[in-house]
Amino acid sequence: MANIALLGYGTVGRSAADLLTRASDRLAAAAGEPVTLQYILVRRAYPGSEHAPRFVTDFDAIERDSSVRVVAEAIGGTGAALEYCRRALAAGKHVVTANKQLIAEYGHELTALARERGVQLLFEPSVAGGIPLLHPLRECFGACSVREVAGILNGTTNYILTEMRERGASYDAALARAQELGYAEQDPAADVEGLDAGRKTCILASMLTGLRADPAAVCMRGITDIRPEDAALAACAGMSIRLLGRVIRAEGGTAVFVRPHAVAGSSPLCRVSGVTNGALVRAEPLGEVFFSGPGAGGEATACALLSDVLEILRAPGRPQPSVWSGEALPLLDPDTLPMRWLIRTDEPAGRLEAALGALRPVRTQEGVCGAVTGTMTRRALDGAGLRLKAAWPVFE
Amino acid sequence: MANIALLGYGTVGRSAADLLTRASDRLAAAAGEPVTLQYILVRRAYPGSEHAPRFVTDFDAIERDSSVRVVAEAIGGTGAALEYCRRALAAGKHVVTANKQLIAEYGHELTALARERGVQLLFEPSVAGGIPLLHPLRECFGACSVREVAGILNGTTNYILTEMRERGASYDAALARAQELGYAEQDPAADVEGLDAGRKTCILASMLTGLRADPAAVCMRGITDIRPEDAALAACAGMSIRLLGRVIRAEGGTAVFVRPHAVAGSSPLCRVSGVTNGALVRAEPLGEVFFSGPGAGGEATACALLSDVLEILRAPGRPQPSVWSGEALPLLDPDTLPMRWLIRTDEPAGRLEAALGALRPVRTQEGVCGAVTGTMTRRALDGAGLRLKAAWPVFE
Numbered sequence: 001m002a003n004i005a006l007l008g009y010g011t012v013g014r015s016a017a018d019l020l021t022r023a024s025d026r027l028a029a030a031a032g033e034p035v036t037l038q039y040i041l042v043r044r045a046y047p048g049s050e051h052a053p054r055f056v057t058d059f060d061a062i063e064r065d066s067s068v069r070v071v072a073e074a075i076g077g078t079g080a081a082l083e084y085c086r087r088a089l090a091a092g093k094h095v096v097t098a099n100k101q102l103i104a105e106y107g108h109e110l111t112a113l114a115r116e117r118g119v120q121l122l123f124e125p126s127v128a129g130g131i132p133l134l135h136p137l138r139e140c141f142g143a144c145s146v147r148e149v150a151g152i153l154n155g156t157t158n159y160i161l162t163e164m165r166e167r168g169a170s171y172d173a174a175l176a177r178a179q180e181l182g183y184a185e186q187d188p189a190a191d192v193e194g195l196d197a198g199r200k201t202c203i204l205a206s207m208l209t210g211l212r213a214d215p216a217a218v219c220m221r222g223i224t225d226i227r228p229e230d231a232a233l234a235a236c237a238g239m240s241i242r243l244l245g246r247v248i249r250a251e252g253g254t255a256v257f258v259r260p261h262a263v264a265g266s267s268p269l270c271r272v273s274g275v276t277n278g279a280l281v282r283a284e285p286l287g288e289v290f291f292s293g294p295g296a297g298g299e300a301t302a303c304a305l306l307s308d309v310l311e312i313l314r315a316p317g318r319p320q321p322s323v324w325s326g327e328a329l330p331l332l333d334p335d336t337l338p339m340r341w342l343i344r345t346d347e348p349a350g351r352l353e354a355a356l357g358a359l360r361p362v363r364t365q366e367g368v369c370g371a372v373t374g375t376m377t378r379r380a381l382d383g384a385g386l387r388l389k390a391a392w393p394v395f396e
Numbered sequence: 397m398a399n400i401a402l403l404g405y406g407t408v409g410r411s412a413a414d415l416l417t418r419a420s421d422r423l424a425a426a427a428g429e430p431v432t433l434q435y436i437l438v439r440r441a442y443p444g445s446e447h448a449p450r451f452v453t454d455f456d457a458i459e460r461d462s463s464v465r466v467v468a469e470a471i472g473g474t475g476a477a478l479e480y481c482r483r484a485l486a487a488g489k490h491v492v493t494a495n496k497q498l499i500a501e502y503g504h505e506l507t508a509l510a511r512e513r514g515v516q517l518l519f520e521p522s523v524a525g526g527i528p529l530l531h532p533l534r535e536c537f538g539a540c541s542v543r544e545v546a547g548i549l550n551g552t553t554n555y556i557l558t559e560m561r562e563r564g565a566s567y568d569a570a571l572a573r574a575q576e577l578g579y580a581e582q583d584p585a586a587d588v589e590g591l592d593a594g595r596k597t598c599i600l601a602s603m604l605t606g607l608r609a610d611p612a613a614v615c616m617r618g619i620t621d622i623r624p625e626d627a628a629l630a631a632c633a634g635m636s637i638r639l640l641g642r643v644i645r646a647e648g649g650t651a652v653f654v655r656p657h658a659v660a661g662s663s664p665l666c667r668v669s670g671v672t673n674g675a676l677v678r679a680e681p682l683g684e685v686f687f688s689g690p691g692a693g694g695e696a697t698a699c700a701l702l703s704d705v706l707e708i709l710r711a712p713g714r715p716q717p718s719v720w721s722g723e724a725l726p727l728l729d730p731d732t733l734p735m736r737w738l739i740r741t742d743e744p745a746g747r748l749e750a751a752l753g754a755l756r757p758v759r760t761q762e763g764v765c766g767a768v769t770g771t772m773t774r775r776a777l778d779g780a781g782l783r784l785k786a787a788w789p790v791f792e
Contacts (some may be wrong), residue, residue, distance in 0.1 A: 019539060019681070030538030124536075130682050132536035139535070140520070140528035141428030143415060143702035268688060271667060285415070286526050286699040289689035292664060299681040306539035315711065 002031060002313050003038040004095075005062040007084055008074035009051075012098055012125075013040070015298035016072060016305055017051050017066035027306065031313040039066060041075075041084075059084050063091050070309050070317075073097040078105055089113045089121060094316075096308035098301050108212045108326040115320035122308035124320075126278045127200040128153055130300025131293040134207065135311070137281065138322055146208055149315040150246045150395060153200040155275030155295040156184045156191040157223050157243045161260075162273045164231040165240055171226060182298075183275050193222035194243065194258040201245030205256040207322050208247060211307070211329035213256045215258035219334060219348035229368040230390055233344055237362045238265040244395060246334075253332035254390055262342035262372075264396035268292070335378035340394040344370040347386050355384040397433040398427060398709050401458040401489075403480055404470035405447075408494055408521075409436065409693035412468060412701055413447050423702065434464060437471075437480070455480050459487050465712075466705050471491040474501055485509045485517065490705035490712075492695050494521035500595035501756030504608045504722040511716035518704035518717075523596040524549055524673045526696025527689040530603065531707070533677065534718055540679035542604055546642045546791060549596040551579045551691040552587035553619050553639045557656075558669045560627040561636055567622060574634060579671050579692075589618035590639065590654040597641030601652040603718050607725035609652045615730060617655040625764040626786055629740050632760045633768055634661040638668070640791060642730075645744040649728035658738035658768075661792035664688070731774035736790040740766040743782050751780040 006016055020027065020037040027035040037054060039062050045055045059080075062068055071088040073095060075081040079104050088095050089110065096105065102108070103123045114121040124134050137146070152158050156178055163174035175192065176379060178184035190196045196218035205213035223243050234241045238263040248255040263270040268290040272278035277295025282288050294300035342362070345352065349361050352371055360372040372394060373381065381391060402412055416423065416433040423431040435448045435458050445451075455476075458464055467484040467492060471477040477498050484491050485506065493499065499506070499519045510517040520530050524547060548554050552574055559570035571588065574580035586592045594616035601609035619639055630637045635658040646652040659666040664686040669675035673691025678684050682754070690696035738758070741748065745757050748767055756768040768776065768790060777787060 015681075023539065023541075027539060115686065131685055132532040135536050136528040136532050139707060140700075140703050142706040143423060143699045145418065145419075145422060170493055218691060268664070268667065283699070285411075285695040287690040287693075287696055289527055289687070291685070291687055293685035294683040297683075303539045303679070303682040304536075307536050310538040311535060315714070318711070392752050 001034045001036055002069050003036050003067045004070050004072060004309060005039040005041065005068045006037060006072045006074060007041040007081070008076070009040055009042045009046070010076070011298040012301045012305065013074040015302035016074060019302050019306055021051070025321040027310065029216055030310045033313065035309065035313065038065070042260040045304065059087065063087050068093055070094045070096060070312055072305055073099055074305070074308060075099070076101070078102050082106055085110055086113065089117055089119055092117055094119045094312045095121045096312070097123050098305055100126040100196065100199040100203060104215050107203060107206055108324050111320055111323040115323050120312050120318065120320050122311060123203070124308050125301045125304035127203050128279055128291070129293065129295040129297065130304050131277055131279070131291050133279050133291050136379055137207065141283050141286070143279065144286040146281060146283045147251070148246065148248045148282040149204050149208065149279060150244050150269065151279035152242055152269060152272045152277050153245045153295065154191055154243060155199040155277060156188065157197070158272065159183050159275045160192070161223060161226065161231065161241055161243065164226065164228050165235055168228050168232065170228055171224065176365055192224050194220035197243055197245045198258045201247060201256055201258055202246070205247040205254060205329060206324040207329065208249070209254055209329050210324045211327050213329045217328065217331060219257040219259070223260055226260060229366070231346060232364045232366065233362060233368045233370045234342060236364045237262065237342055239263055239342060239394065240270045241392060242269060244269070248337065250332055250337070253330040255332040255334045255337055256329070257334040260392055261395040264394060269395065294313050317390055338375045338377055340375050341373045341381055342370060342392045343373060344387050344390040344392055345386060345388045351365070352386065355386055397430045397431055397466050397746040399432050399463045400466050400468060401435040401464045402433060402468045402470060403437040403477070404472070405436055405438045405442070406470065406472070407694040408697045408701065409470040411698035413576040415698050415702055417447070420570050423706065426706045429709070431705065431709070434461070451477045455483065459483050461687065464489055466490045466492060466708055468705060469495055470701070471495070472497070474498050478508065481506055482509065485513055485515055487512055488515055489517045490708045491517045492701055492708070493519050494701055496592065496599060496745060500598040500611050503599060503602055504720050505763045507716055507719040511719050516714065516716050518707060519599070520704050521697045521700035523599050524675055524687070525691040525693065526700050527541055527673055527675070527687050527691065529675050533603065533792045537624055537677065537679050537682070540682040541646070542677060542679045544642065544644045544678040545600050546640050546665065546673060547596070547675035548638055548665060548668045548673055549641045549675070549691065550587055550593040550639060551673060552584060553593070554668065554669045555579050556588070557619060557622065557633055557637055557639065559569050559625065560622065560624050561631055564622055564624050567620065588620050590616035594654045597643060597652055597654055600641070601643040601650060601725060602720040603714060604645070605650055605685050605725050606720050607721055607723050611727045613724065613727060615655070619656055619666070622656060625762070626740060627644040628762065629758060629764045629766050630658050630738060633658065633738055633758045635659055635665045635738060635790070637788060638665060640665070644733065645731070646728055649726040651728040651730045651733055652725070653730040656788055657791040658788040660790060665791065677688055734771045734773055736771050736792055737777055738766060738788045739769060740764065740786040741782060741784045748782065751782055754764065
């Protein structure tokens with residue numbers, strides 16, 4: 001019998017509690033033993049709930065109960081969640097979490113603590129929600145060299161960008177609609193400014209390199225300045241504007257960044273629409289593998305969280321599988337990477353070609369003008385002396 | 397030090413041998429110990445090869461060498477490959493294989509033998525080549541209930557269908573081109589008649605249910621009767637004709653079948669083009685997760701094969717993770733499943749609607765006529781007394 005303590009009773013916590021109680025047969029079959037939800041840590045009790053007998057308001061009860069093997073953290077943030085995860089690991093309990101901020105900021109400390117204490121800390125749902133991504137990256141690519149991971153890792157911004165492209169909605173209207181549907185928070189800053197995707201990208205970078213990608217050091221741009229005419233221009237070029245988090249391993253360092261890209265129609269990322277997440281893994285000599293699926297939502301996140309619980313219960317003696325040191329990952333400035341660019345500009349085609357070389361002009365029916373350039377760095381593009389209204393790296 | 401014996405030196409064998417020798421540092425890091433290619437079983441020696449010192453022509457040498465921990469089978473078929481896999485497992489050696497025929501036909505026997513002998517038999521590359529699919533299905537979906545897997549599992553037929561759709565090529569011309577490019581065998585029967593995809597679908601079904609899906613009992617149709625006008629009609633309906641292998645778990649049984657489908661444009665499977673493979677997993681309450689990537693090719697297959705080697709070396713004491721019994725999986729006749737249909741027919745729209753109810757007529761610029769029906773079984777469609785030139789279930 002494996003006793004589980006759940007921390008938090010928000011969207012993810014409730015879904016996890018429901019799944020733990022309703023799918024207990026399936027979980028027991030997968031774990032090879034009964035999996036029991038023993039405690040739910042809440043700030044206040046919910047008297048009418050079917051889970052009422054499991055509610056506790058003090059983490060001490062969980063920490064002291066040696067029968068609790070796995071703590072599932074669904075509080076979020078780096079306050080209580082950090083404290084409880086530290087204490088759980090120190091007490092010799094495995095921890096699973098969906099908390100990207102916690103792992104992005106304290107993953108180096110917590111994974112090292114897990115290894116030291118002979119327990120495991122897994123965090124599959126912290127990146128790309130319900131899509132199995134971290135697990136396959138860790139377990140299935142060992143024979144190859146992963147050169148790049150590029151992902152649509154934030155469903156809120158992808159929903160907004162999809163609305164802008166497919167309905168010509170303004171940013172404000174699309175955001176309001178996302179809020180109405182519950183896809184965006186009332187304070188959407190962490191999503192729309194790229195921080196949420198950036199944290200997830202840092203987790204990917206840290207996992208892949210074994211060194212800490214610090215969210216504070218990583219270039220993150222959001223989508224707040226994307227306009228409907230940008231979406232239209234990209235569509236006219238056969239592309240979609242998408243907020244990509246990228247980890248690119250190159251000579252001399254790793255580029256880790258989040259910014260809107262013009263994703264070419266030939267890429268499977270171009271067609272990841274709405275709140276769906278997607279990630280493309282480029283590995284040598286394997287080639288490109290693409291994953292997509294539900295990036296958020298209580299049930300999908302809870303599935304990934306409990307999948308981590310099952311992984312631990314099936315291999316309880318395994319040493320912590322992902323550890324990265326606190327040493328800073330040497331970061332490559334993304335502006336030094338050669339890429340093609342989709343630019344929006346009113347400069348005449350002749351002047352563009354004179355400055356940038358051969359390019360493909362783009363002009364929407366509404367008269368929005370731009371071009372797709374050849375391969376050059378952002379620095380070279382900026383140094384060409386052109387008046388650009390916007391420029392997005394082309395992802396292909 | 398983990399000694400590996402490779403059986404076979406064809407496309408996959410050569411790639412695996414190259415990867416084992418050239419990526420030895422990476423493999424050692426991933427395995428936690430050096431991984432050494434000790435033997436390559438060949439029918440005749442290749443004197444000039446860099447691997448010459450490793451060639452053996454007699455399996456006995458491998459079987460008797462107790463230092464060989466993992467046997468990687470890359471012979472194919474069910475002759476020598478079956479014999480050597482049996483002997484390797486019986487001798488207490490782990491086995492990895494890319495051989496879908498072997499696993500589809502003898503997986504029940506070989507997985508049971510592995511479990512009995514306390515070793516592991518892994519076969520990730522046998523389905524969807526280089527895409528991590530079997531591993532995530534096994535390890536990452538335990539908290540949910542997998543209701544369906546639908547996949548484009550054969551690159552040859554997908555290349556042919558893509559050529560027909562995108563260039564209007566005839567089946568014969570597209571096949572000839574595939575042969576020219578090395579994507580199709582000189583005798584393409586196993587690919588184009590659906591047997592290859594069928595074997596892979598049987599492996600998925602057996603893994604998911606724990607019961608044997610016998611390739612001989614499973615309905616497999618290929619693409620030999622698809623015509624360019626079919627591809628055009630599907631395109632006009634916003635769909636693509638794709639050969640799908642499907643495992644659908646329903647009340648009363650499991651439908652396991654391979655046949656051409658009209659894949660709706662909203663499905664990520666619609667845009668899996670050329671030799672790429674793709675698979676969609678539907679799980680409750682998780683939702684839909686999609687995987688795509690290289691389904692064949694020496695290097696991609698070798699990566700997946702060696703990824704299985706690494707998985708074994710990291711968890712050598714783990715019991716065989718996928719076992720299915722020899723008992724036959726109760727199969728549901730796919731013709732009893734309610735689906736929408738894309739039909740090609742010259743029947744007038746009025747007569748179609750009178751017989752089938754509301755439908756969406758489709759007519760290409762070249763005058764190819766058809767319709768997308770409402771939801772009904774194949775039996776109901778066939779029983780409507782209409783002259784249909786072709787009918788494909790709609791996958792959406």
